[in-house]
Amino acid sequence: MKRYDYTPQGKISLESFNSYFKRYQYNVCGLLVAESIEDSITKKQFIYEYDTNFLHRSKTISPTGLISTYTTDVYGNILIHTGPGNLKTYYTYDDLFRPYKIKAPDGTVSVRKAIRGGRDKQGFYVANYVILNGNTEKSIIFNNAIHYDCLGREIRKEKVLLNGICEHVDIYYNKKGLSEKLYSYRGKVLVNSKEMYYDNKNRIIQEKISSPVDVGKKWKNYRLCLL
Numbered sequence: 001m002k003r004y005d006y007t008p009q010g011k012i013s014l015e016s017f018n019s020y021f022k023r024y025q026y027n028v029c030g031l032l033v034a035e036s037i038e039d040s041i042t043k044k045q046f047i048y049e050y051d052t053n054f055l056h057r058s059k060t061i062s063p064t065g066l067i068s069t070y071t072t073d074v075y076g077n078i079l080i081h082t083g084p085g086n087l088k089t090y091y092t093y094d095d096l097f098r099p100y101k102i103k104a105p106d107g108t109v110s111v112r113k114a115i116r117g118g119r120d121k122q123g124f125y126v127a128n129y130v131i132l133n134g135n136t137e138k139s140i141i142f143n144n145a146i147h148y149d150c151l152g153r154e155i156r157k158e159k160v161l162l163n164g165i166c167e168h169v170d171i172y173y174n175k176k177g178l179s180e181k182l183y184s185y186r187g188k189v190l191v192n193s194k195e196m197y198y199d200n201k202n203r204i205i206q207e208k209i210s211s212p213v214d215v216g217k218k219w220k221n222y223r224l225c226l227l
Contacts, residue, residue, distance in 0.1 A: 002207040010201065029054050096152045153177075178202060 005014040009030060015022040025034040031054060035046045044063035051058045056072040071080040077097055081089045087105035094100045103109045147156035158168040167186050174180040182194040197206040 002209070004203070004205050006203060010203065012203070098152075151177075176202060 002015065002017040004012055005016075007013045007026070009026075011024065011026055011030060011032075013024050019040040021036075021038050023036045024032055025036075027033050031048075031050055033048050035048075037044050037046075046063065047061040048057055049059040049061075050056065051072075056070070056076045058070055058072075060068045060070075062068070066084040068084065069082045070078050071082075072078055073093075075097060077093050077099075078091055081091070083089070083105070089105060090103040091099045092101035101109065101111050145156075145158040146154055147158075149155050153171075153173065155171050156168055157171075158166060160166050165187055167184070169185075170183045171179055172181040172183075176198075178196070178198055180196055184191045184193070192209060192211050195208045195210075196204050197208070199205050
């Protein structure tokens with residue numbers, strides 16, 4: 001069982017799961033300035049710095065001292081991520097502020113592209129990642145797909161492994177629009193499930209991860225109730 005604690009200001013202060021602990025530190029403005037992660041073997045810390053207006057994160061210092069910097073838009077979306085060695089990754093967003101085009105440091109461009117007329121056979125919106133070479137579309141390198149409902153929420157994530165097996169995660173929401181349950185499948189076999197619990201301020205306080213009672217139990221249809 002994974003548990004969450006919060007500061008008096010409502011910021012998450014601790015994640016704990018068995019011997020794993022993740023602690024969060026904030027400045028007087030409520031911005032996250034450090035994350036400490038420790039388990040029974042290791043302990044490491046990430047340091048964060050912000051722009052001159054203290055609005056958006058501008059720098060991350062890793063436990064090994066490596067530095068990454070960020071250029072953001074007015075909404076805080078990362079436009080350019082500059083990693084160690086001055087390697088730059090560029091991001092472009094759609095109208096819902098989801099990254100749909102990513103240019104990697106080696107020049108490879110991945111694009112989130114709607115397929116099958118933009119909807120799957122159940123009527124949900126679908127997007128796939130394809131690889132572009134300049135402006136010419138090449139073959140799909142990795143068959144990842146994300147399904148959306150009419151509110152733009154992710155309700156299924158799919159990927160195909162190198163051995164050809166398809167994995168997917170179904171996401172369900174409660175009446176408040178918060179993700180409540182996740183079911184993970186490999187092929188048609190249920191691998192595990194996750195349930196999220198929230199307090200009366202809609203803050204997650206607990207996660208419960210469980211495996212199916214019958215290993216190898218076949219997939220059952222779960223119907224999504226759109227709000």
